[in-house]
Amino acid sequence: MKVSKGNMRLTYKQTEKNPGRSFMARQDTMPCIEQDWHYHKELELIYFMKSTGTRYVGNSIGNFGPGELYLIGSNVPHLFRNHKEYYAAEGSDEGVDLIVVKFERDFLGDNFLNLTESNRIQLLFDQANKGLKFSKAVSYLVHSHMVGLVNSQGLSSIIGILRILDILSISENYQVLCEEEINTTFRKDEKERMAKIISYLNENFHNKIELQEVSDLANMTPNAFCRYFKKRTRKSFSQFLNEIRIRHACKLLIEGKHQIATVCYQSGFNTLTNFNRQFKSLMNITPSEYMKKYETPIAVE
Numbered sequence: 001m002k003v004s005k006g007n008m009r010l011t012y013k014q015t016e017k018n019p020g021r022s023f024m025a026r027q028d029t030m031p032c033i034e035q036d037w038h039y040h041k042e043l044e045l046i047y048f049m050k051s052t053g054t055r056y057v058g059n060s061i062g063n064f065g066p067g068e069l070y071l072i073g074s075n076v077p078h079l080f081r082n083h084k085e086y087y088a089a090e091g092s093d094e095g096v097d098l099i100v101v102k103f104e105r106d107f108l109g110d111n112f113l114n115l116t117e118s119n120r121i122q123l124l125f126d127q128a129n130k131g132l133k134f135s136k137a138v139s140y141l142v143h144s145h146m147v148g149l150v151n152s153q154g155l156s157s158i159i160g161i162l163r164i165l166d167i168l169s170i171s172e173n174y175q176v177l178c179e180e181e182i183n184t185t186f187r188k189d190e191k192e193r194m195a196k197i198i199s200y201l202n203e204n205f206h207n208k209i210e211l212q213e214v215s216d217l218a219n220m221t222p223n224a225f226c227r228y229f230k231k232r233t234r235k236s237f238s239q240f241l242n243e244i245r246i247r248h249a250c251k252l253l254i255e256g257k258h259q260i261a262t263v264c265y266q267s268g269f270n271t272l273t274n275f276n277r278q279f280k281s282l283m284n285i286t287p288s289e290y291m292k293k294y295e296t297p298i299a300v301e
């Protein structure tokens with residue numbers, strides 16, 4: 001799972017194979033998550049027991065935290081990246097504790113999903129092509145099964161993963177991250193181009209970003225780039241950038257160390273009025289209401 005954190009180009013990840021298992025399950029503890037924006041043919045369950053950061057799943061952007069469980073479909077580009085302080089303190093503490101389970105759609109055999117009893121699981125796998133985030137109540141239900149799966153062997157491991165998939169398949173407490181399936185949206189060259197753009201935005205969102213400089217990065221004219229970006233992400237460039245900035249602002253507001261005006265400028269907005277408008281448009285709540293929701297006092301600066 002460890003690669004250079006400075007490189008966020010899209011990569012295809014070949015999942016390590018264990019001859020004694022038909023799927024992969026492991027627990028990782030580390031100072032920080034270091035990975036590229038990547039995809040793989042396996043579906044992936046990711047359960048965060050300890051970690052916070054920003055998630056990119058297809059064209060969806062959001063924050064992630066402890067107790068959250070995600071199911072990512074086959075060939076869906078995704079990235080879970082910790083907040084900057086994790087990397088600044090790298091090597092000092094084990095700031096991340098997560099469980100990863102990867103399996104191919106037909107890992108239980110060619111005919112398993114065609115069984116009447118497997119209908120709900122087949123639908124679950126189909127929905128995973130949009131990316132799924134389960135509620136913390138569902139995470140609680142599967143917690144012991146996820147932990148037990150890491151060290152289980154033989155038939156008990158199959159029983160364990162079936163228990164997890166059964167619980168997830170009957171649950172209605174989940175959020176679909178993308179409006180439509182995106183695993184076949186990009187060709188390989190398009191994925192690499194989008195990865196370069198996302199990397200640039202992720203590293204520079206707190207600064208003023210001109211459309212021309214991002215268009216140059218994609219080797220396009222501004223008009224062509226805007227059409228290209230909207231077609232691939234189903235969002236305008238400004239909307240996508242504002243989402244990155246607002247997710248960062250949410251993190252700062254929850255911490256409660258800064259006044260709202262400071263959060264505004266540290267998140268890349270140049271006026272408080274625009275920040276308040278964009279925040280409420282995305283979050284359906286004002287920044288001050290958001291702070292009160294998390295009972296975070298405003299620090300005096």
